[in-house]
Each structure stands twice: as structure tokens, then as C-alpha cells.
Amino acid sequence: MERHLTAPGVRIRGLTVVYNTPSGELPAVSGVDLTLAPGTITGVVGESGSGKSTLALSMLNAVQPPGRISAGSVEIDGLGDVVRLRGEELRRTRGRKVGYVFQAAQNSLNPLKTIGAQLLDLGRSHDVGDLRALVRDARELLGRMGMDGARVLDSRQHELSGGMRQRVGIMFALVLDARVVVLDEPTTALDMITQATILRIIREVHDERALTTLVITHDVGAVAEVADDLAVMYGGRVVEHGPVAEVLGAPEHPYTRGLIRAIPRLSGDLGLARALPGRPPTLGTLPAAGCVFRERCESSLDLCRTAEPVPAARAGRTVACHLPGPHAVPVKRKEYA
Structure with missing residues (x-):
């Protein structure tokens, strides 16, 4: 099967996704700008309801009613703006050019067919000419993830454990040689050893196939293991973005610091881990003005109640916060032609 030698860049600009509610259309993702550099793995972390999965679905133009993409673009090298694709062109893009692993992998499998039959479908x-080669590639991917490929392809979903179904979902996302791969909680329902195996496989296949990869996760440890860059989302906004080691090693945004402080340690003083105060906002409780994190922030200013912070470059990353930070300068986006 053909391998792409050049990874594509992805540029998300001004992306806004709204959901129709009894109170009107409310934003789940609001004005997000995010660049995925070619050949990198970008992790996206944040609490439930932060907009991570909605952002991921937007990369396939797959937001379903009552939601819709109301503004912005998702430009992928070689594809153009995915938001503008329709009909057959959009269908062929999904899976063949942009692979997706859903958070609940079993929901994307047909319980009446074997995995092999679904692979052939x-x-x-997608008009794959050599179906035998497709099956061989699927067996190899499953084998590398610690499973008997032939047995799995002959099985139905109820004959597989939750972890095995999750790995089958990863295989489906990779087997058509997609250029961009989105993984929504890829290590959910897996034990620690299997998680480590999956993360290793994601990294290896990403490098071998020249992919650009987005990994959605609650697990900051998983991001540290596999990602190059890290985007932190809260209330439908990207509040911090930069190289993963720098963001985790010296977080600039108060929400990023709170997430890291809440991680329990395996050694040392367990009391050092502190949960974030309050609860994340819902669509109905997002503030109409000001910083979306202000009610839970220990360092909020009067300005935070009236003005939404504009993302600025700070020490090699982008941070959306009114608090002063080192070397704050206006953002200069790096574009990829």
C-alpha cells in the first residue's frame, strides 16, 4: 500500500461550533486557532465538557445536529478546508485521508459482522484495489498491538474485550493509510501495560507513515509519553499551547497549573495533589464576557470579568491569560504551505 512521504500540516482558524438548546445557540468551541505542524503528535487535554471531542469531530466535518460549525476553517495540506467539503468528497475524506478512533470503539463496530467483513466493507x-494487501496490513497492525490478527478478523465485537475493541478501532483508523489521524481517548478501558503498548504503537506508526496526529485524552501522563505539542482546552477555548515538555515543565496558564497539581503522585507527599476548586462550565453556564476560567482561578483580576484574554506568545508557547507572563508578545502564527 502506498505510503505518504510528506506529512500534512493542519491549520484550524477561528473555529466555532454551536449547539441548539432551549436557550438558543450556545458555543461548545469558540474561536479556536490551533496549528498542527507536519509530522507532529499534538495532545489535547482538559476536563469533560471542555470541547476536546467537538474540536476533534470538526476535523472530519462530522459535528451532528443539534450542533453545527458556525464559523472558521480546518485547512489540511492536500485537502483544503474540510469544513467546506460536502457529499461524496467528504465521505471519501473520512477514513481514507483523515482517520478517526472514537472514544467508545464498540459503538463504531457492527455487532452482526466479523471484524474482517467490516474491514472488507x-x-x-473506498475503492481499495488490493483487498488481500489490506487484510495483510490489518493483521500486521493487530499483531503489533499484541493480538492474533487472524483470530480478531474472524471475531465479532461481542467476542472481544473492551481493550481489544479499542485496538481494533485504532487499526481501522490506520489501515487505509490516512494522512491525518485523530484519536479520541485511545487508551480508555486499557490496563497500564496495554496502554504503554498502544502509545508505543501510535508513536511508531506515526513516524513510519509520516502522519500528523491529534490525541484527545484526560491522561496527562499519556500525553507526556507520546506527544510533541500540547494544547490545553477549557470552556471551548485553547488556553495554552506549546511543546509538551515546556507546557508541563513550566505551565503559564492557571488552569494548566491546576491540572498538573491535581495529578496524584506515586511517591512523596500525597497531600501535594490538590483538586481544582469548583466545576467546569456547561454550555448553559459559560460566561457571556470575560475569561471563562475566572470563577475557578485563584489569581483572577478585575479585568478577567469584563475582557476575554487574547492568546499571546509567551516563552515559546501560546497563552490566553491576563496575568503577566515572561516575554509576552503578540502571536505570530507559523503557517505551513
């Missing part, structure tokens, strides 16, 4: 729907 996938190949035929």
Missing part, C-alpha cells in the same frame, strides 16, 4: 467503500 471499508476497503470496498
Whole structure:
């Protein structure tokens, strides 16, 4: 099967996704700007309801009613703006050019068909000429993830454990040689050893196939293990973005610091871990003005109640916060042609 030698860049600009509610249309993602550099793995972390999965679905133009993409673009090298794709062109993009692993992998499997039959259906729907090669590639991917590929392809979903179904979902996202891969909680329902195996496979296949990868996760440890860059989301906004080691090693945004402080340690003083105060906002409780994090922030200013912070470059990363930080300068986006 053909391998792409050049990874694509992805540029998300001004992305806003709204959901129709009894109170009107409310934003789940609001004005997000995010660049995925070619050949990198970008992790996205944040609490439930922060907009991570909605952002990921937008990369396939797959937001379903009552939601819709109301503004912005998702430009992928070689594809153009995915938000503008429609009909057959959009269908062929999903899976073949942009692979996706859903958070609940079992929901994307047909319980009446074997995994192998679903693989062949996938190949035929995307006009794969050599179905035998497709099956060989699937067996190899499953084998590298610690499973008997032939046995799995002959199985139905109820014959597989939750962890095995999750790995089957990863195989489906990779087997058509997609250029961009989005993984929504790829290590959910897996034990620690299997998690480590999956993260290693994601990294290896990412490098071998020249992918650009987005990993959605609650697990900051998983991000530290596999990602190059890290985006932190809260209330539908990206509040901090930069190289993963720098963001985790010296977080600039109060929310990022709170997330890291809440991680329990395996050694040392367990009392050092502190949960974030309060609860994350819902669509109905997002403030109409000001900083979305202000009610839970220990360092909020009067300005935070009236003005939404504009993302600025600070020490090699982008931070959206009114608090002064080192070397704060206006953002200069790096574009990828």
C-alpha cells in the first residue's frame, strides 16, 4: 500500500461550533486557532465538557445536529478546508485521508459482522484495489498491538474485550493509510501495560507513515509519553499551547497549573495533589464576557470579568491569560504551505 512521504500540516482558524438548546445557540468551541505542524503528535487535554471531542469531530466535518460549525476553517495540506467539503468528497475524506478512533470503539463496530467483513466493507467503500494487501496490513497492525490478527478478523465485537475493541478501532483508523489521524481517548478501558503498548504503537506508526496526529485524552501522563505539542482546552477555548515538555515543565496558564497539581503522585507527599476548586462550565453556564476560567482561578483580576484574554506568545508557547507572563508578545502564527 502506498505510503505518504510528506506529512500534512493542519491549520484550524477561528473555529466555532454551536449547539441548539432551549436557550438558543450556545458555543461548545469558540474561536479556536490551533496549528498542527507536519509530522507532529499534538495532545489535547482538559476536563469533560471542555470541547476536546467537538474540536476533534470538526476535523472530519462530522459535528451532528443539534450542533453545527458556525464559523472558521480546518485547512489540511492536500485537502483544503474540510469544513467546506460536502457529499461524496467528504465521505471519501473520512477514513481514507483523515482517520478517526472514537472514544467508545464498540459503538463504531457492527455487532452482526466479523471484524474482517467490516474491514472488507471499508476497503470496498473506498475503492481499495488490493483487498488481500489490506487484510495483510490489518493483521500486521493487530499483531503489533499484541493480538492474533487472524483470530480478531474472524471475531465479532461481542467476542472481544473492551481493550481489544479499542485496538481494533485504532487499526481501522490506520489501515487505509490516512494522512491525518485523530484519536479520541485511545487508551480508555486499557490496563497500564496495554496502554504503554498502544502509545508505543501510535508513536511508531506515526513516524513510519509520516502522519500528523491529534490525541484527545484526560491522561496527562499519556500525553507526556507520546506527544510533541500540547494544547490545553477549557470552556471551548485553547488556553495554552506549546511543546509538551515546556507546557508541563513550566505551565503559564492557571488552569494548566491546576491540572498538573491535581495529578496524584506515586511517591512523596500525597497531600501535594490538590483538586481544582469548583466545576467546569456547561454550555448553559459559560460566561457571556470575560475569561471563562475566572470563577475557578485563584489569581483572577478585575479585568478577567469584563475582557476575554487574547492568546499571546509567551516563552515559546501560546497563552490566553491576563496575568503577566515572561516575554509576552503578540502571536505570530507559523503557517505551513
